[in-house]
Amino acid sequence: MNLNELTQKLIDIESVTGDEQELIDFIESFLLDSGYKGNIFKDEGGLIVNTPDSNPKIALVGHLDTVPIHESQKNYSDEENIYGRGAVDMKAGVAVMIQTILDERDNVVGVFYTGEEGTPEQNGLNNLMSKLKEDFSIELAIVMEPSSLECQLGCNGTLNATLVIPGVSSHSARPWMGENPFFKLKELSEFLLKNEIKDYEIDGLIYKQVITVTRINGGVANNVTPPDITLNVNFRFVPSFSAEDAEKYITDELQRFGDVNVGDISVGALPNKNLDIITDFINSTGLEVTPKQGWTDVARFTNHGIPALNFGPGDPLLAHTSDEFVIKNEILESYEILSKFLESAT
Amino acid sequence: MNLNELTQKLIDIESVTGDEQELIDFIESFLLDSGYKGNIFKDEGGLIVNTPDSNPKIALVGHLDTVPIHESQKNYSDEENIYGRGAVDMKAGVAVMIQTILDERDNVVGVFYTGEEGTPEQNGLNNLMSKLKEDFSIELAIVMEPSSLECQLGCNGTLNATLVIPGVSSHSARPWMGENPFFKLKELSEFLLKNEIKDYEIDGLIYKQVITVTRINGGVANNVTPPDITLNVNFRFVPSFSAEDAEKYITDELQRFGDVNVGDISVGALPNKNLDIITDFINSTGLEVTPKQGWTDVARFTNHGIPALNFGPGDPLLAHTSDEFVIKNEILESYEILSKFLESAT
Structure with a gap:
């Protein structure tokens, strides 16, 4: 063979x-x-x-x-x-x-x-x-x-974080009574467009640090605005970061959009x-x-x-x-x- | 009593x-x-x-x-x-x-x-x-x-539509190999910010026409960018619209963002x-x-x-x-x- x-x-x-x-x-x-x-x-x-x-x-x-x-x-x-x-x-x-x-x-x-x-x-x-x-x-x-x-x-490290964007639920016929977390995705999207990929040089090699939304979920019924929206954010961090560095970085960057919970981390x-x-x-x-x-x-x-x-x-x-x-x-x-x-x- | x-x-x-x-x-x-x-x-x-x-x-x-x-x-x-x-x-x-x-x-x-x-x-x-x-x-x-x-x-009419925003899936460490549908939510959000609530006068009464995202779902794994994102859009349409009017309106407005499938409609x-x-x-x-x-x-x-x-x-x-x-x-x-x-x- x-x-x-x-x-x-x-x-x-x-x-x-x-x-x-x-x-x-x-x-x-x-x-x-x-x-x-x-x-x-x-x-x-x-x-x-x-x-x-x-x-x-x-x-x-x-x-x-x-x-x-x-x-x-x-x-x-x-x-x-x-x-x-x-x-x-x-x-x-x-x-x-x-x-x-x-x-x-x-x-x-x-x-x-x-x-x-x-x-x-x-x-x-x-x-x-x-x-x-x-x-x-x-x-x-x-x-x-x-x-x-x-x-x-x-190699890069990898981290998964759950981001919960809070809102205030309302009847979908009267959305002005609540606050639809959907609209906060605009700001998150703008942040990611700027920060999705960043190059870092180590020992003359360029590593790409990447922040990616991989899952998104929200809503309880077709006629109710979502009480919150939950996202999984996958973070591929620079090899020089420790687990603590990575956790601090992603928390600092994402907490302006909602509650951040860091799950699994594997350092690079x-x-x-x-x-x-x-x-x-x-x-x-x-x-x-x-x-x-x-x-x-x-x-x-x-x-x-x-x-x-x-x-x-x-x-x-x-x-x-x-x-x-x-x-x-x-x-x-x-x-x-x-x-x-x-x-x-x- | x-x-x-x-x-x-x-x-x-x-x-x-x-x-x-x-x-x-x-x-x-x-x-x-x-x-x-x-x-x-x-x-x-x-x-x-x-x-x-x-x-x-x-x-x-x-x-x-x-x-x-x-x-x-x-x-x-x-x-x-x-x-x-x-x-x-x-x-x-x-x-x-x-x-x-x-x-x-x-x-x-x-x-x-x-x-x-x-x-x-x-x-x-x-x-x-x-x-x-x-x-x-x-x-x-x-x-x-x-x-x-x-x-x-x-009363307003109500319609639910499923909107599927297509993307191209990729490894989350290499998002440039695909196309994350998450980024298209920015444009949808901007559209809704402008069009969420519109006033229509009928017989001297002001009815609010409302377009609301009530559900959102996407993603297959924490380390893969979503192949697509599916939303439920609830449309409270003006009383003068027939079912056909409502279906045409929401399809015309949303199809620039993805595939629109109209579900239940109750006219007003x-x-x-x-x-x-x-x-x-x-x-x-x-x-x-x-x-x-x-x-x-x-x-x-x-x-x-x-x-x-x-x-x-x-x-x-x-x-x-x-x-x-x-x-x-x-x-x-x-x-x-x-x-x-x-x-x-x-």
């Missing part, structure tokens, strides 16, 4: 968050059937795989789950591309990881995990991280999220461009260095004191879209770039 | 739309226990009551249901007022009707009906109207909705100020003549060719509010005004 066939096979085994067991079992069997003689640790968080008696310093990390499969999702391949849910996010990367594991390099440990697309609590790395830190001395985590074959450093990761191990990767591969726009588990590794970067086949802008696809050449190329780096890092 | 006690008793028998049976039964028993000897017709739509062998020309009309009872609803009385769900809308009016029925006037038929606060299909007059038209030659329907002791003529009623029977009522009572802002069943009677007006105790602005109350003096006064008119109309 070549890399393209393996990617297609991984896509065909559907693995929406919470339903990854078949894919975990497939990877285990595939390794064994391919003659792999290494250690395979398996629990509900996923798989940790390394050659026996090795002391690997580099972790290859990939999540097995995908976002839900929309009915309009294409699933086929042509001469150049493979289409399907997970094509870029991130079954092509997982295929490259499997192929690399089969090369049985002493300096590599493979980490295949579940639940990355779910809530922070669902993430399988919560289970695997303590074993990883106990059994290994990892110096670099290569998270194989799609990066268009760039070396994507760091600084690019750490000047760490030796990251400089080595950049110099050895010669890849273009760009910022990661979005949150990935490089943040979790970084926060555990393990330098991490994003590198994998596929265009990240295609992640979660219904015409998600990966270029076949990129899969092979990323495998070759990775192999060359691992060779030099031995 | 005086009018105040009767009003309080009617309030104490809760009768939220769909749950009016106990109140129907109470009114029937109360009339019989008070020695009433007239006809009582009863079906699921409510009660029709008149003295035997009479040929009444004036219908007194009142709905028995209320909107739901909020937990903060007050329910008590003091020296001046009676507080409670239905106090003004419209149990005080129903008490006045009961007292007037007990006077056994030959020119009056009482119509107590269910479901006015529900959907047009729930309205008990759908059941009662054919019997009313078959058995009686009604020349004037006095709908005893609260009118602050004014003679409130006509012209004031018909110059009809003899209405002029008689105005001249006889000397009441101030004002427009009815909102929809009432005067529209149903008018559309069935029966002249109708609104007259009853209580401030209509208090209808559906949680501190709904009626002034005791107004209950007695409306009974006296009505009695005097019925006397003169004999």
Whole structure:
């Protein structure tokens, strides 16, 4: 099975968050059937795989789950591309990881995990991280999220806040008796038009800070003006912000519109461009260095004191879209770039 | 039992739309226990009551249901007022009707009906109207909705439309890949700020045409921008508009913002100020003549060719509010005004 066939096979085994067991079992069997003689640790968080008696310093990390499969999702391949849910996010990367594991390099440990697309609590790395830190001395985590074959450093943090815009309900025939919170959306919209996207430079990389309304809900009956309107505001914050910074920033900005309640927060990761191990990767591969726009588990590794970067086949802008696809050449190329780096890092 | 006690008793028998049976039964028993000897017709739509062998020309009309009872609803009385769900809308009016029925006037038929606060299909007059038209030659329907002791003529029409503002969904970390329909709310808000309330003069009365957003809903996940946003727009249209006029107007105005789907429409009623029977009522009572802002069943009677007006105790602005109350003096006064008119109309 070549890399393209393996990617297609991984896509065909559907693995929406919470339903990854078949894919975990497939990877285990595939390794064994391919003659792999290494250690395979398996629990509900996923798989940790390394050659026996090795002391690997580099972790290859990939999540097995995908976002839900929309009915309009294409699933086929042509001469150049493979289409399907997970094509870029991130079954092509997982295929490259499997192929690399089969090369049985002493300096590599493979980490295949579940639940990355779910809530922070669902993430399988919560289970695997303590074993990883106990059994290994990892110096670099290569998270194989799609990066268009760039070396994507760091990542934004993410925060969800509930904003409740208060009003005074009235009969819809006599709106002057109340105060319709709908009209306050004008001001919020104007604020967001100005502040939706802001660029911040860190280590020479430009991260986009983004504030987005993702949900809106209000109203109790067709003939009554809404007592209030509730919005979910998603905030992708600059990697240099702590959780406290992010919470303060979004609260300060939004509280003029209503009551702000901050929910889940996952902090981002600084690019750490000047760490030796990251400089080595950049110099050895010669890849273009760009910022990661979005949150990935490089943040979790970084926060555990393990330098991490994003590198994998596929265009990240295609992640979660219904015409998600990966270029076949990129899969092979990323495998070759990775192999060359691992060779030099031995 | 005086009018105040009767009003309080009617309030104490809760009768939220769909749950009016106990109140129907109470009114029937109360009339019989008070020695009433007239006809009582009863079906699921409510009660029709008149003295035997009479040929009444004036219908007194009142709905028995209320909107739901909020937990903060007050329910008590003091020296001046009676507080409670239905106090003004419209149990005080129903008490006045009961007292007037007990006077056994030959020119009056009482119509107590269910479901006015529900959907047009729930309205008990759908059941009662054919019997009313078959058995009686009604020349004037006095709908005893609260009118602050004014003679409130006509009523607005009401229409509900669904407006779907389309967008292009994207990952919330990369909103520039899509188009967030949230931003189109700014334009809609600006349109409504200009067009929410417009005055129209008919027969010297000023009706307010009102466009109100009453529900808003959009979004699929906290980290995805909404594919679209759906709103309910409630349109209280000028009495001179037909259903087709209203549908065309709201569609023409809203379609620039998205897809418009018109749902239920109830047309309004012209004031018909110059009809003899209405002029008689105005001249006889000397009441101030004002427009009815909102929809009432005067529209149903008018559309069935029966002249109708609104007259009853209580401030209509208090209808559906949680501190709904009626002034005791107004209950007695409306009974006296009505009695005097019925006397003169004999």
